[in-house]
Amino acid sequence: MGTLASELLPASRASCLNYRDGLLKLEQVLLNRKRKMGPTTAFPILHRVAALSSIRSTTALRHSLCKPTVKLCYASLCTLQQMRCVSTETALSQHISDLTDREKRLLTKLYDGLIRGQRAALAESITLVETQHPRKKELAQVLLQRVLAFRQEQEKRNGGNPVAFRVGLSGPPGAGKSSFIEVVGKMLTGRGHKVSVLAVDPSSCTTGGSLMGDKTRMTELSRDMNAYIRPSPTSGTLGGVTRTTNEAIVLCEGAGYDIVLVETVGVGQSEFAVADMVDMFVLLIPPAGGDELQGIKRGIIEMADLVVVTKSDGELVVPARRIQAEYTSALKLLRKKSKVWKPKVVRISSETGQGVPELWDTMLQFRDAMLNCGELRIRRQTQQKVWLWNLIQENALRHFQQHPAVRAELPELERRVTSGDISPGLAADLLLKVFSSVQ
Numbered sequence: 001m002g003t004l005a006s007e008l009l010p011a012s013r014a015s016c017l018n019y020r021d022g023l024l025k026l027e028q029v030l031l032n033r034k035r036k037m038g039p040t041t042a043f044p045i046l047h048r049v050a051a052l053s054s055i056r057s058t059t060a061l062r063h064s065l066c067k068p069t070v071k072l073c074y075a076s077l078c079t080l081q082q083m084r085c086v087s088t089e090t091a092l093s094q095h096i097s098d099l100t101d102r103e104k105r106l107l108t109k110l111y112d113g114l115i116r117g118q119r120a121a122l123a124e125s126i127t128l129v130e131t132q133h134p135r136k137k138e139l140a141q142v143l144l145q146r147v148l149a150f151r152q153e154q155e156k157r158n159g160g161n162p163v164a165f166r167v168g169l170s171g172p173p174g175a176g177k178s179s180f181i182e183v184v185g186k187m188l189t190g191r192g193h194k195v196s197v198l199a200v201d202p203s204s205c206t207t208g209g210s211l212m213g214d215k216t217r218m219t220e221l222s223r224d225m226n227a228y229i230r231p232s233p234t235s236g237t238l239g240g241v242t243r244t245t246n247e248a249i250v251l252c253e254g255a256g257y258d259i260v261l262v263e264t265v266g267v268g269q270s271e272f273a274v275a276d277m278v279d280m281f282v283l284l285i286p287p288a289g290g291d292e293l294q295g296i297k298r299g300i301i302e303m304a305d306l307v308v309v310t311k312s313d314g315e316l317v318v319p320a321r322r323i324q325a326e327y328t329s330a331l332k333l334l335r336k337k338s339k340v341w342k343p344k345v346v347r348i349s350s351e352t353g354q355g356v357p358e359l360w361d362t363m364l365q366f367r368d369a370m371l372n373c374g375e376l377r378i379r380r381q382t383q384q385k386v387w388l389w390n391l392i393q394e395n396a397l398r399h400f401q402q403h404p405a406v407r408a409e410l411p412e413l414e415r416r417v418t419s420g421d422i423s424p425g426l427a428a429d430l431l432l433k434v435f436s437s438v439q
């Protein structure tokens, strides 16, 4: 069956339609045989469909492909799980029944501390979800499930509305992000909010260095008992950004933080990942000239619900006004992201505080408009799905790369591809065949 999957589903990304045909044929064959797929068959199919996600323009097609694939694979995985007496539903309770007394005590301590809003418990819980240790990862999932259940209860009591407002902040280095967070954060804690700040530093996963962490940032806010600031380290990949940060958001919300600010520097793909995990995405732009603004990707402007021109004070007011006008016209040309909200461009100064209360009012207008029309809920649901697929893609790829047969064949195939002997498509096909035949 593994071979059958490889034959019916061509590896070439260009032939997306063939994928659809292949899947339909495969479905037919499976129905005729009245056989569910084994993992050997299911896995390469999942992998191939997941690989399609790298083609932006085929999103709709990918979704249409994912559905039948997931249906097929799910059936097969369920069989496998039944064989092992481990269904997805029982997996978690098994985790729980497997817990040692020490682990149970730890989780109870963390959970109780967390929902009472204890910072130490929150910090320890976030460390647990960031861990790479397999057993601790399982414990983290048990904790997260409990916190999710708690949060769902809170949302029910809140009329089905989210209990926290998640805001993503991005901008080039030096745009004034930390000064902005300091001022806005202080204003919000002064109004009785609890604010958490998760700082995603993409450089920590690519270079091991840090764009954000080398200096003391947000000194006043970090001393505020109603604020919690935490760097959100990334575990090597974009999926790592998504996973640890998303889970940290859940924990912060469980700990009673009703405003979660997720900050990232506009480097690499991390800002796209952050835009995909928040209710509102805010882009911060300094009032600087051409070169500094070159680094701002067009795609990220499209993601913005609000553009904030920073440092609008003293001599910088004039360039800030110019940048505001430029961005206002640029935004008019972009496709609308929401039916009820038109992205705005505002000017503020963290130094004088000018424009900051008005900015927060604008952000609340956004939240209310999105909540009332139901778009916020849909946005969150879509984000959950994107997160699920990011993780499947990442795990599937890691599983494939670590497979002994793949590792054995890979160097030679890479050599033949680079020397032009065979096409990358054929090499990928061969590797997938090796992967699916030797399990």
Ligand SMILES: Nc1nc2c(ncn2[C@@H]2O[C@H](COP(=O)(O)OP(=O)(O)OP(=O)(O)O)[C@@H](O)[C@H]2O)c(=O)[nH]1
Residues within 6 Å of the ligand: 171, 172, 173, 174, 175, 176, 177, 178, 179, 180, 211, 212, 265, 310, 311, 312, 313, 316, 348, 349, 350, 351, 352
């Ligand atoms: N005039 C003026 N300067 C500001 C303002 N906000 C920030 N700055 C200055 O701009 C510089 C960068 O500010 P940060 O807040 O550290 O910027 P950042 O985006 O967090 O920078 P990275 O941490 O490097 O990403 C600092 O020297 C600040 O003093 C402002 O409102 N007005």
